[in-house]
Amino acid sequence: KNEVEQSPQNLTAQEGEFITINCSYSVGISALHWLQQHPGGGIVSLFMLSSGKKKHGRLIATINIQEKHSSLHITASHPRDSAVYICAVTKGAQKLVFGQGTRLTINP
């Protein structure tokens, strides 16, 4: 079993829909990261959080340390949000452990 599990693996939605991507982890962590990978491969860090909730524009990330679970929400989704969203956890001093990613497609 992977230490970081994401669901769903693939998600297709219509423009404007509310999107939720889930991440569960089974190890002790110091932080959890949400990353966005565009088709060309480039990766952008969206959030790093260790408790509670963070919001950037239409993106919201939450984490529940007791349940070892995080969610990434996208409100009013847009085709430009189409990308692979990756959950990663900082395990130990340096190591990032990654989920397999969720491929999101938003249709106009």
Added chain:
Amino acid sequence: SQTIHQWPATLVQPVGSPLSLECTVEGTSNPNLYWYRQAAGRGLQLLFYSVGIGQISSEVPQNLSASRPQDRQFILSSKKLLLSDSGFYLCAWSVEAAREQYFGPGTRLTVT
């Protein structure tokens, strides 16, 4: 502002040939540096990290090696490439451990 560069962007190499991928960071001092690989259809995997010049930690035993000859330069090398070395290689930096990491544009390596 900080910038991270990687080159080349794409590379096609025959099996058994050497490899050198370079990553440089601008606008920060003494960053933590990381090399990741994303094999086709698989998730990202940490290969090496460095907390300072000449200090390299390896996460996965393999035929790759890393070096940090200067504070803001990180090099990934191989003496003889294998087919299984194909993938997307990403360099990243952070201010310190367990902090947000910033990724370079990546190098897509195809070993034929």
